[in-house]
Amino acid sequence: MSTPHGWTTTPITTGILRGALDLERTGRGVLPHRLPAAARRQIPDGQLAMAESQPAGVRLAFRTRATTVELDVVATKRVYVGAPPRPDGVYELLVDGRLAGRATATGGDTLTIDMAAGTAESLPGPAETLRFTGLPEDEKDVELWLPHDETTCLVALRTDAPVLITPPNGRPxxxxxxxxxxxxxxxxxxxxxxxxxxxxxxxxxxxxxxxxxxxxxxxxxxxxxxxxxxxxxxxxxxxxxxxxxxxxxxxxxxxxxxxxxxxxxxxxxxxxxxxxxxxxxxxxxxxxxxxxxxxxxxxxxxxxxxxxxxxxxxxxxxxxxxxxxxxxxxxxxxxxxxxxxxxxxxxxxxxxxxxxxxxxxxxxxxxxxxxxxxxxxxxxxxxxxxxxxxxxxx
The missing domain is CATH 3.40.50.1110 (SGNH hydrolase)
Incomplete structure (x- = not known):
């Protein structure tokens, strides 16, 4: 996806993430994990493999003067056979600890799960751009929380002003x-x-x-x-x-x-x-x-x-x-x-x-x-x- 002129694309690395123990590079982007690779190699079932890849508590954290933030993602949508449709995962952007915007990705990969049969089938889908606008112009701390229950591959982070990756905030x-x-x-x-x-x-x-x-x-x-x-x-x-x-x-x-x-x-x-x-x-x-x-x-x-x-x-x-x-x-x-x-x-x-x-x-x-x-x-x-x-x- 193209970057608007004068915008900054910031690499998504472990330094900008909070709440993840590992970051896997894939052909489509980077996938946050809540268990390290050594643990994932020992996971005995698909349920835990799916759950640990869902980024509960994982957020991008940075300091910026940007008024617009864009994030390209590939979300994995779960469909349970015989059950009502699940709502789309929610992305929340916080400015200095206060909610400043929410977004959802309606497209992406689809994982169809049949709990009665114990089977799962995956179908690839497109990436989608999430856009948060109207942020304050002054320098601020931004956290972009990923959906807690939807596996999310991160493709690109763009802002209309440079981003400073700050060290942890000193909280326990x-x-x-x-x-x-x-x-x-x-x-x-x-x-x-x-x-x-x-x-x-x-x-x-x-x-x-x-x-x-x-x-x-x-x-x-x-x-x-x-x-x-x-x-x-x-x-x-x-x-x-x-x-x-x-x-x-x-x-x-x-x-x-x-x-x-x-x-x-x-x-x-x-x-x-x-x-x-x-x-x-x-x-x-x-x-x-x-x-x-x-x-x-x-x-x-x-x-x-x-x-x-x-x-x-x-x-x-x-x-x-x-x-x-x-x-x-x-x-x-x-x-x-x-x-x-x-x-x-x-x-x-x-x-x-x-x-x-x-x-x-x-x-x-x-x-x-x-x-x-x-x-x-x-x-x-x-x-x-x-x-x-x-x-x-x-």
Missing amino acids: VWLHHGSSISHGSNATTPTGTWPALAAADGRADLINLGFGGGALLDPFTARAMRDTPADLLSVKIGINVVNADLMRLRAFGPAVHGFLDTLREGHPSTPLLVVSPILCPIHENTPGPSAPDTRAMGEGRLRFRAAGDPAEVAAGKLTLTVIREELARVVGQRAASDPHLHYLDGLELYGASDHAELPLPDALHPDPAAHRRIAERFARHAFGPGGPFAPHGG
Whole structure:
């Protein structure tokens, strides 16, 4: 695509990106990743490969006097067979921390997913130009947040004034790992996911390793976190272990220990907050796996159900109730020798009374209002006075 006369084209490198752990060069542009190449080589399934390439929390950050910013992208649109169409991913441009514009890419590649058959088919599509105009003429800090749930290949960045790539803003780096809820499922904008909102409240620089379907205590994720510089750490564990029906109680406790051991190899005294699952009624006392609700899909709605048998809990199958008890036990045991390790019961973020007011639309994921509530409560607990992150944020 041609560059207007007198405009500046700025190479998209790791220096201009925040929130990504790697940048892959492709034949069409550069693709931000939230897991490094060594971890990606060990990913065992397409779901996690897709999720880590969706740039939740990833943004371009620079200083400029430009009044117009253009970004060429190739977005990947997901189509779920039998489900209603998904909304286009949203790009948000912030000027000095305030929202100054939103845009969407309507075209791009298409990934068609059949959850019942377990298949996926990709069809290439065109690049598209996003344009943000009417920005203030004075020098300013600009952040361009990429869609949290739409894989985005970055082709070119153009501005009508030069760009200065600035070093990180000096805020504490908060490295968070979690499930699709942390990834931002059902949030409608990239700055509207609960981790992004909590980071703004706590004045922290977010790296969001929330992966839809992928918070499974994978050793390669723990190693990626171990090797990533950070001032604050949190892990939100549980719902994916249940809805994937991945392991039994005998394996779960040692796997949590192993994950935390790996984090402590790289961050021996960093504040580390372990968060148990928020309320999810279908899995409170019923094990996984989760499965699509075919009746709801027949009505054009995406909804999930618990397909496990509560009678199997006695044999070690996991529910959210069991997982909260085990996480509290593991953290309590470790905290005796690790004063920087902390525990937060997810029911304090979203519990029964919250579900009565703001039910989970698809039975698994909070809506935008619930994301805001979870963020406010997390920020108050973690960054507020006496919180585990308090000396670093607020």
